[in-house]
Amino acid sequence: MSKIGVFICHCGENIGRTVDCARVAKAAGRIRGVAFATDYKYMCSDPGQSLIKKAIADHGLTGIVVSACSPHMHEKTFRKAVQEAGINPFLCEMANIREHCSWVHERNEATTRKAIELVRIMVEKVKRNVPLVPVRVKMTKRALVIGGGVAGIQAALDIADGGHEVILVEKEPSVGGHMAQLSETFPTLDCSQCILTPKMVDVGSHPNIKLYTYSEVEKVDGFVGNFKVTIKKKARSVDIDKCTGCGECQLKCPSKKIPSEFDRGLKNRTAIYIPFPQAVPARPVIDREHCIYFLKGKCKVCQKVCPAGAVDYEQTDEFVQEEVGAIVVATGYELYSVGKQGPYPERLGYGEYGYGTDPDIIDGLQFERLASASGPTGGAILRPSDGKPPQSVVFLKCIGSRHPSKNIFFCSKICCMYTAKHTMLYKHKVHDGTAYVFYMDIRSAGKNYDEFVRRAIEEDGAVYLRGRVSRIYRAGEKLIVKGADTLSGAAVEIEADLVVLATAIMPQPGIETLFQKLGISYDGYKFASEAHPKLRPVECATAGIFLAGCCQGPKDIPEAVAQASGAASKALIMFSKDEMLRDPVVARVNENTCIACWYCVEVCPYKAISKKEIRDRKGNLIKRVAEVNPSLCTGCGTCAATCFSNSVDLDGYTDEQLYSEINSLMAVGQDLFPEVEAEAEGKAAG
Amino acid sequence: MKYAYYPGCSLKGTAIDYHTSALALAGRLGIELVEMEDWVCCGASPIHQRNPMMAAGVANLLLSLSGEICPRIAVLCAACYHNMKKAEVEMRHDKKKRNDVERISGIPFNPEVRTTHFLEILEKDLGLDALKGKVVRPLSELKVACYYGCLLSRPPEIAFDDPEQPTIMERVLQTAGAETVTWSHRMECCGASHAVPVTGAVLRLVNDILLSARDAGAEIIACACPLCQANLDMRQAGVFKEFGMAHNIPVVYFTQLLGLACGASGRDVQIDKGMVSAEPLLQFKNLL
Amino acid sequence: MKYQIRLSADAGGLMREVKIRSGVDLKKCYQCGECTAGCPMTPEMDVGPTKVLRFIQLGMEDALFQANTPWLCASCETCTSRCPNLIDIALVMDTVRQMARLRDIKIPVKEPLVFQDVFLKSMEVHGKLFEPGLIGFYNLKSGHPFHDVGLGPPMLLKGKLPLLPHFSKNRVKIREIFERARAHEQEQGREAEKKEEHGH
Secondary structure (H helix, E strand, C coil): CCCEEEEEECCCCCCCCCCCHHHHHHHHHCCCCEEEEEEECCCCCHHHHHHHHHHHHHHCCCEEEEEECCHHHHHHHHHHHHHHCCCCHHHEEEEECHHHHHCCCCCCHHHHHHHHHHHHHHHHHHHCCCCCCCEEEECCCEEEEECCCHHHHHHHHHHHHCCCEEEEECCCCCCCCCHHHCCEECCCCEEHHHHHHHHHHHHHHCCCEEEECCEEEEEEEEECCEEEEEEEECCCCECCCCCCCCCHHHHHCCCCCEECCCCCCCCEECCEECCCCCCCCCCCEECCCCCHHHHHCCCCHHHHHCCCCCECCCCCCEEEEEEECEEEECCCEEECCCCCCCCCCCCCCCHHHCCCCCCCEEEHHHHHHHHCCCCCCCCCCCCCCCCCCCCEEEEEEEECCCEHHHCECCCCCCHHHHHHHHHHHHHHHCCCCEEEEEECCCCCCCCCHHHHHHHHHHCCCCEEEECCEEEEEEECCEEEEEEEECCCCEEEEEEECEEEEEECEEECCCHHHHHHHHCCCECCCCCECCCECCCECCECCCCCEEECHHHCCCCCHHHHHHHHHHHHHHHHHHHCCCEEEECCCCEEECCCCCCCCCHHHHHCCCCCEEEEEEECCCCCEEEEEEEECCCCCCCCCHHHHHCCCCCEEECCCCHHHHHHHHHHHCCCCCCCCHHHHHHHHHHHHC | CEEEEECCCHHHCCCHHHHHHHHHHHHHHCCEEEECCCCCCCCHHHHHHHCHHHHHHHHHHHHHHHHCCCCEEEECCHHHHHHHHHHHHHHHHCHHHHHHHHHHHCCCCCCCCEEEEHHHHHHHHHCHHHHHHHCCCCCCCCEEEEECCCCCCCCHHHCCCCCCCCCHHHHHHHHCCCEECCCCCCCCCCCHHHHCCCHHHHHHHHHHHHHHHHHCCCCEEEECCHHHHHHHHHCHHHHHHHHCCCCCCCEEEHHHHHHHHCCCCCCCCCHHHCCCCCHHHHHHCCCC | CCCCCCCCCCCCHHHHHHHHHHCCCHHHCCCCCHHHHHCCCHHHCCCCHHHHHHHHHHCCHHHHHHCCHHHHCCCCCHHHHHCCCCCCHHHHHHHHHHHHHHCCCCCCCHHHHHHHHHHHHHHHHHECCCHHHHHHHHHHHHCCCCCCHHHHHHHHHCCCCCCCCCECCCHHHHHHHHHHHHHHHHHHHHHHHHHHHHCC
16 A cells, blocks of 8 residues: 655745645645655755655655656655665655746646646656666776877876776877877967877876777777777787887888878878877888888888888788777867868868968968977978978968858867967067968967967067958969958958968768767767766766767867866776666566567667577577667667557556556546645635 | 850850850851840849849740750850859749749749850860860960859859869860960959949959969960950950050950861951950961 | 947848848858958948948948948859858849839949949840940940940941840840839838838
């Protein structure tokens, strides 16, 4: 027999001002099965909770309904309270008479009636609640970090320092990402590699970090706490255990005309190469698409000159399996290309700026390479076309970003800051040159950021022109830049020696394939989606997978590092327990009635349902049924709604429970609102 | 290959050489151009500058007139191409626009029609290989600056080649053996119909264009629009008066050059119509 | 020119009228200046196209119709092709010209207006443009009787000027189209006024 306790909260004025809570409590007391009903000003407070616990003890309650705010707010609070009083927490439910009633209606009779009805239907449900026990999932206390840029490095170091093993997978031959390509970072003008390389070295030598470079994630199976990841180690053609990193192979390689990815095409590299001197690991890789041996079968010079005998042309891609409990995605970004995109729709790329064919029109990362001491010009700002120092440099912001006609609507966040930085780097090296910046806005919202931009303008003399540029074309040695300054209303023409385009921050091309393997969502631009834009910025909706860095959206280094540490902490939270406890509101298949149509398998967004075979002792197949993995199931109910044979039900939200709620609203033959009519009679009489 | 042919007003008047040379060329290439009967002026710029609905309405009328011969319409004048193609594309994709234009023109839109510029016909329908086969007098050592002007490529929705960096005219003329130059003002506006009411601006723009062609080493400029040709050619005297620059660079239609390359005579392509004569240069290059 | 404007609840009236007439929503314009940067006619214009759009956004009617900018627009559509927000600025210029005619105001520069009128008249009268007539009447009506007079003889000699106009049977249709279009623009004007009463 049910002995439900009903507790009506006034929530101060939030409910009490609109709903007659005392009356609701009285009416609740008359519902069949309710043993105790009361109202109180603040149910969630300590005294309120004590009230509930005392009632449980005094009346031997078998179920609790707290009518107050949304369960999103305080379900945890009340369930914890009843658990402390010795009742299974899933026997406590909330009736939302705030968001669903007092907050959306005026104070009148109908509103209080509605509150009573809401209480009644929840009482009917709770009469049919059964105790539920959280699902226990084993936890593999190892993490996988995908991406070895500054975000991935930070996440890996934090988890490793936290005492757990980390697998760090990076697709390039070295870790470091784009931060390793930068010359100096805003707002301090720290040398980028100087502050990054210590972390790179740490990652390479940390006892808890297993570093796979020149590798990619091939396949991901399993679920939170129990992922099985297949990693493809691409063939370097070099045995990195034998190799000493002496660099002889690089010196002697005859194939020298390959545009260097690290130097963004401003310099050439050899076919066997170490991407940059500070690479971790400092071991070469052979680019088989350009190596003479792999193309034509001749040469083999590197093998001949290698003193350690480390060159191995027979090396093949290797696949390894790792088991991890958490995954951090830190795949970073790539810059928007102003070149023609194919298949070419009318407006993509920037033909008005030459489609990237003029050597003196470069992008932000290329300018970083020019300014970098380890770059193609040793840090001197020189024109790629003729190697002379440019006397006037024009910087264009918002190239691709905020440009609806190129289908990009977002702001890339960092370009305003790095452009101001570029003007300063330029002026510090070419003292008599002039830097011009064409801008629409200046977004400098971080700490010491606006001061930094003002420095560029006031101390280093950068000329800021508020307007866009319509066209850039070459006239002899100069580039003619035709822009506008809307503040003065003028059309502005500048003869530039060098033009730098601040192009949009985009996700890595093709990254959606990896996201699909992981089963995480992404938006129309292919940025990974966070679970909640405000309150859960480092988690995915998919349990056990976390996000760090620009793969989730454009951001600067401090934000990427902070987010990485945040993602690491989420992983460490998971690893702090040997087992994961998950919400027991999961689907359950009635194997007697399941007809194996597999529709539930198809519709499940979390891949939580699989096909199970039931065999007899001899191994003969009796039937196939669907099986729900309670570790993956989130209780969304899609399968329950889809099932043709009505074989799937949701623990905690069974059909019986839900129908009882509906039926209580449409009760025919029962006295509807006996409490209300009794009151009305009472009023009429008195 | 048969097309309904819409010459437009200029091609029967000040740009008669464009019309004549195109027919001479088409004849040699096996392209049949059947002139529309009782065609009317498309309105060029003044019509949409008065009321864009008028422009679309007249364009719809022209599209329907051509449809009586053949759904594929061949156009040479850039302004006519622009007006007709813009109306065609807008009506095909915008239901409301189509209804309005049909109402104002009193004529239903025929979605089968395809306005095509002659350059497109040469490259896409005829094919450059077939064109090459007809070349008997290659335009070797002739340094040509191809001038596109505005209305063939803008807005991008009507362009038949890359809207910012088209190369179709270069490809076609290279097939005929010409050496085309890379120059900065290929698509800069010549001032178009401002030639009469705002002549000063046109002189300024024409001067910039010709300077750029000169700097790139061009000997001759090829056009695909009668107003561009008129401005770049007829206004050179005015440019000299205003800026003291004697450019003396002949400006011809690409159909004239192609016609010569395919064996037509100077008279067949009416090469003598330019204010700045192209004859001395072409004779020097043994093309006449 | 100095402006001091008082913004009222109906500052969006001009934007609304432009939207009704051309379909262009000027709320999308974030005043980046790219149109002004690429416009070939800015040396002759009072203000660049960016400012014209700003006048419309803020309902600055006097400033809008006093500027010679829309009348100097060459319709090259460079602005339309490059606008980051896909605004058809050339169409907005056409629309402002149209709106100017429908109001009782002085047009800031008369030559393009005269040229337009003479051109369209020839379309209605002949069906096919009669170029010598166009130039002749333009010279008369604009008060520049000897404009381009030097070009006349060489063009005649080269056979570039037809002596007689060509008529097209379909000129009747042109007159009909023009009439219906004129009625349509009156209709649009009424719709624009109506909306002002009811607000958005």
